[in-house]
Amino acid sequence: MELNSVSSTSSGRASSPVVPSPPAENLPAxxxxxxxxxxxxxxxxxxxxxxxxxxxxxxxxxxxxxxxxxxxxxxxxxxxxxxxxxxxxxxxxxxxxxxxxxxxxxxxxxxxxxxxxxxxxxxxxxxxxxxxxxxxxxxxxxxxxxxxxxxxxxxxxxxxxxxxxxxxxxxxLSPHQLGTTNGPLATRSLRPLLGALGIASALSVLLGVVVTGSGPHAGDHGAARNGLDPDLMTRLHVVPVYLLVFALAVALYLVYRHATDGRLRSSLLLLTVVVLIQAVIGYTQHFLHLPIVLVGLHMLGASLLTAAAAHVVFTGFSRQVPGTDPAARPAGATASRRG
Known part of the structure; x- marks a missing residue:
């Protein structure tokens, strides 16, 4: 017999259905x-x-x-x-x-x-x-x-x-995730790519700092510059950026080609969005001769790039990752109830 989802009270009126609360193990610790x-x-x-x-x-x-x-x-x-x-x-x-x-x-x-x-x-x-x-x-x-x-x-x-x-x-992290002994979310073939993403992001930021030190915005009209050629430094700066974009493209292909945890896919998509916006701002500020508003946005972008890259590396390599895979079935879900 099919079970009723509403129970009757002694007065004959139906009581409201009980909404199940999320499992305690899924709540943050x-x-x-x-x-x-x-x-x-x-x-x-x-x-x-x-x-x-x-x-x-x-x-x-x-x-x-x-x-x-x-x-x-x-x-x-x-x-x-x-x-x-x-x-x-x-x-x-x-x-x-x-x-x-x-x-x-x-x-x-x-x-x-x-x-x-x-x-x-x-x-x-x-x-x-x-x-x-x-x-x-x-x-x-x-x-x-x-x-x-x-x-x-x-x-x-x-x-x-x-x-x-x-x-x-x-x-x-939830209590369940704190005690997990599972391996990293990234597969063995994907981990070198995630490592490359982290290194390329770090090099992009480091060389961006060198470019800034050779540019016109010194912080004071009498402040010294590092004496390096700004155009040459800019060309060197974009090399790890190109490598970052290439590694991102390959990583995205792999995570969508194979069954991968949704948390890793989401972190890579976030990094992709940040990289694309940062690239647009970087090229625009270069060709507009470094207006201060765009340079400021580029500095914000460097901070967001650092955070997004760190998030990807953490999500791919850590054995304890918060959240649940959006593609996974909810815990406790069953087919259909039968009496």
């Missing part, structure tokens, strides 16, 4: 504060790259000519520093926002640090990166915006974005 702060950490680390780019692109890099003070006699900007002082000091203040998020993240995982050492270590690493970045920022001021120091400052931000991306992924 961390609370909403941990997950929210992990996302905030990633957003803040990307955001401070963009605001730092605004400092350089508006020639405000020496708006505060001293560090850690803004002037020899003042911690804050003064009216004499003008708009450049406001922009530079504003970027310095954002470091405290980043620090507050990092401290909040460490505090939120403190009680579970024994069972979630992964989250605790990542949180501490992100917190430690803030004073390291602040010191590098001070060195850039002391050296009059040396392009190599400025580039190192940017690269450290990319490393922090990678750590924050891993933190977000691991914060969303």
């Amino acid at each position: 961390t609370n909403k504060w941990v997950r929210g702060l992990a996302v905030a950490s990633l957003v803040a680390n990307i955001g401070i790259v963009v605001t730092g780019g605004a400092v350089r692109l508006t020639a405000s890099g020496l708006g505060c000519p001293e560090w850690p003070l803004c002037t020899p006699d003042s911690l804050t900007t003064t009216p004499e520093m003008g708009i450049h002082g406001v922009i530079e000091f504003g970027n310095r203040l954002l470091t405290f926002v980043l620090a507050a998020i990092a401290f909040g993240m460490v505090f939120s995982v403190w009680k579970i640090r024994a069972e979630r050492r992964d989250l605790f270590k990542l949180s501490v690493a992100l917190l430690a990166g803030i004073p390291a970045q602040a010191l590098l920022g001070g060195i850039t001021v002391w050296t009059g915006l040396n392009p190599w120091i400025v580039g190192g400052h940017f690269i450290v931000s990319m490393v922090l974005i990678v750590l924050a991306t891993v933190l977000v992924n691991r914060a969303w």
Whole structure:
């Protein structure tokens, strides 16, 4: 006999059907504060790259000519520093926002640090990166915006974005996924391609930093450049970009040709979208002679590219990946109920 989905009450009225809740093993193992702060950490680390780019692109890099003070006699900007002082000091203040998020993240995982050492270590690493970045920022001021120091400052931000991306992924693991012993989602033939994607992305960002150091946006009208030929550096910069696009095309072909976990397909599609947008912005800014708005968007794109590439590598190589395969059948699904 077919089972009724609605039960009757003693008064003869039908009660509402019970909506099943998702299995506990599919729910994230961390609370909403941990997950929210992990996302905030990633957003803040990307955001401070963009605001730092605004400092350089508006020639405000020496708006505060001293560090850690803004002037020899003042911690804050003064009216004499003008708009450049406001922009530079504003970027310095954002470091405290980043620090507050990092401290909040460490505090939120403190009680579970024994069972979630992964989250605790990542949180501490992100917190430690803030004073390291602040010191590098001070060195850039002391050296009059040396392009190599400025580039190192940017690269450290990319490393922090990678750590924050891993933190977000691991914060969303469910109890079941935390205890999994499954192998990586990427097949043996796909893993070298994912490794190539990560390397090509890193080289693209590194050479992009060198191109920037040879270009016109020095952060201050009197700041030195690295002395390299901008056109030659640009041509070298696009080589790993072409390799990245080629590796992406092959990887997408493989994941759609063979049965692959939907989480890996989604991460590759996200990286593809970011790469295509970044390529369009890069070519456009080059042929329009580097307008500051497009250069700023390109810096944002570099941050998003770093995060997307880190997400792909994590998803393909990690044995613990959050989420469920969209192509998979829901757990507990059965054919049809029979009485």
